Amino acid sequence: xxxxxxxxxxxxxxxxxxxxxxxxxxxxxLVTTSLQPDTERSxxxxxxxxxxxxxxxxxxxxxxxxxxxxxxxxxxxxGLTRVPVLxxxxxxxxxxxxxVLGTILSSSLVAYGFSILKWRGRDVVFFVMxxxxxxxxxxxxxxxxxxxxKLGAVDTYVPLVLPAFLGNSFFIFLFRQFFLTVPRELIEAxxxxxxxxFRIWARIVMPLSVPAIATVGLFSFLGAWNDFLQPLxxxxxxxxxxxxxxLAMFRTQYGSExxxxxxxxxxxxVPIIILFFFAQKTFIQGIKTSGLKG
Amino acid sequence: MKPxxxxxxxxxxxxxxxxxxxxxxxYPVIASLYYSFCDYDVLSPPQFVGLANFREMASDDxxxxxxxxxxxxxxxxxxxxxxxxxVLAFLLNMKxxxxxxxxxxxxxxxxxxxxxxxxxxxxxxxxxxxxINASLRPIMSWLNSAxxxxxxxxxxxxxxxxxxxxxxxxxxxxxxGNMILYLAALGDVPQQLYEAAELDGAGxxxxxxxxxxxxxxxxxxxxxVMGLIGSFxxxxxxxxxxxxxxxxxxxxxxxxxxxxxxxxxxxxxxxSAQAWLLFIVIVATTLLVFxxxxxxxxxxxxxx
Numbered sequence: 385x386x387x388x389x390x391x392x393x394x395x396x397x398x399x400x401x402x403x404x405x406x407x408x409x410x411x412x413x414l415v416t417t418s419l420q421p422d423t424e425r426s427x428x429x430x431x432x433x434x435x436x437x438x439x440x441x442x443x444x445x446x447x448x449x450x451x452x453x454x455x456x457x458x459x460x461x462x463g464l465t466r467v468p469v470l471x472x473x474x475x476x477x478x479x480x481x482x483x484v485l486g487t488i489l490s491s492s493l494v495a496y497g498f499s500i501l502k503w504r505g506r507d508v509v510f511f512v513m514x515x516x517x518x519x520x521x522x523x524x525x526x527x528x529x530x531x532x533x534k535l536g537a538v539d540t541y542v543p544l545v546l547p548a549f550l551g552n553s554f555f556i557f558l559f560r561q562f563f564l565t566v567p568r569e570l571i572e573a574x575x576x577x578x579x580x581x582f583r584i585w586a587r588i589v590m591p592l593s594v595p596a597i598a599t600v601g602l603f604s605f606l607g608a609w610n611d612f613l614q615p616l617x618x619x620x621x622x623x624x625x626x627x628x629x630x631l632a633m634f635r636t637q638y639g640s641e642x643x644x645x646x647x648x649x650x651x652x653x654v655p656i657i658i659l660f661f662f663a664q665k666t667f668i669q670g671i672k673t674s675g676l677k678g
Numbered sequence: 679m680k681p682x683x684x685x686x687x688x689x690x691x692x693x694x695x696x697x698x699x700x701x702x703x704x705y706p707v708i709a710s711l712y713y714s715f716c717d718y719d720v721l722s723p724p725q726f727v728g729l730a731n732f733r734e735m736a737s738d739d740x741x742x743x744x745x746x747x748x749x750x751x752x753x754x755x756x757x758x759x760x761x762x763x764x765v766l767a768f769l770l771n772m773k774x775x776x777x778x779x780x781x782x783x784x785x786x787x788x789x790x791x792x793x794x795x796x797x798x799x800x801x802x803x804x805x806x807x808x809x810i811n812a813s814l815r816p817i818m819s820w821l822n823s824a825x826x827x828x829x830x831x832x833x834x835x836x837x838x839x840x841x842x843x844x845x846x847x848x849x850x851x852x853x854x855g856n857m858i859l860y861l862a863a864l865g866d867v868p869q870q871l872y873e874a875a876e877l878d879g880a881g882x883x884x885x886x887x888x889x890x891x892x893x894x895x896x897x898x899x900x901x902x903v904m905g906l907i908g909s910f911x912x913x914x915x916x917x918x919x920x921x922x923x924x925x926x927x928x929x930x931x932x933x934x935x936x937x938x939x940x941x942x943x944x945x946x947x948x949x950s951a952q953a954w955l956l957f958i959v960i961v962a963t964t965l966l967v968f969x970x971x972x973x974x975x976x977x978x979x980x981x982x
Contacts, residue, residue: 388772388773392772393772393774396772396774397774399769400776403766403784404784407783407784407786407851410787410798410809413801413802414798414801490694493691493692494691494692494695496691497687497690497691501684501688501691503681503685503687503688504681506688513699516699518961518964519703519707519957520907520910520953520956520957520960522911522933522936522949522952522957523706523707523953523957524702524703524706524707525706525710525940525949525953526706526710526713526718526946526950526953527705527709527710528702528706529940530709530720530946531701531705547698549694551692551698575679581687581691585691610792610793612918617941627791628791628792628794631797632918634797635796635918636921642801642804645797645801646801649797652791653790653794656789656790656791657786657789660786660789667785667789671855672859672862674855
């Protein structure tokens, strides 16, 4: 039953629609700019609606027809030839896939040791892990860089990917919370049957934790896809760049080519938005879990 | 299972974490503390210089500028983003038709990669062709002719006074995550509390003030702390938007200057000293917020 009075419902809709407009406009502007040739932007009022060709002369400006533009992929063609976006795309996918695999594997194993197995000192170690999540990355940034430099791993994907195989505190926490809900009897029964702990992890706990795996997979993918700092520090050779580095490079070198820049940015944003529509529930659930720590 | 065996197994399972924690946390924390008392350019071994790095911070104008910008940004951006997220959550919590669509629209900007949103906002904020000034121009020209004013749309990216307001606006666009947290918290407020308040004659404002806000205060507190920590470490957006630095260093932030020292000027020792000061500031602020808000944060089940 909705007890909100009618006039407040209407007022609510008006405000929500106005705010939606404000929040959507940047996206519309992003896509619309990427679909226009440069010449049509010479007018001061932006064209926003795709449609038949307009010329933007005085008569059309008066009728509002200058708001209409003819979509074209020319900015994508130019942008993609200027910067090897597809290669960056492949590189980013490689880093993402490895990061996701490593994170799910290591964080779930570690979480198993922090939840299903009981041993003295376990909760102290777990608490130390949670406490160090507060540590700002800047403190460890320089020594970690010198480690990778000494190992000759700078300008490879190793510094971006290998740490994922050693567990991530937040995802360990997330898996642990989930594993604690797995019925103890199932685990005890498997032990009675002589199953090893590794087997219990693989055959009982993990299959029951699909929602947790989805959340960890999604957020570690998102983290790797969006990451800018690590690639910036470790990658030098342009053929190894990820999308975020490639886009930042585009900004530095061709910063006035807005149409092309928006085309490349669109290519970086669209996969994330598609992902959101496929995994909306997991997204929302994951964000709520991040707030549970507080 | 024998306790000693279970313990061995436990340590085996958490061994990836133990290795990672030792190599990427414990050792770096100790090393960076040592570097912060050194001159260190990576290429040659660190030279111990005592407190020189910390003394330099006290007299470094760009460091002071970065610190000041960060404080100003934090003081405005944290409240602005929290209030924006709260307003959106309140509106969504009215559970009007189309709520799911509205929620998606408000949430999406928060998952746009920082680099993509920085580049996008660069274009939105462009003073000649950007959408923001294109929208302001007709409004301002109407105001100018109606009231004889001389308003001009600002040069968001070129005028030192407007760099930080532009970045705060950008931050307000990406509040989707906090909004989801607030929305979940609002949904958890027991309906009976509202009904009881209404019986006692409380109006909408009083119910929000005395029922809703106390009930969601743990989440508000959590997002305040996370917002402060995030804001102290803010650096990627200005780095992308002004690769050569904003006019008058108006968008030089603490973490950005730290990053420049480390990887642009190869002053790793100086950067480490700044990182440690940042850490101390973060811990101190968190404790301060903990103590000063304890009175205002209500945890259900604590027996009020």
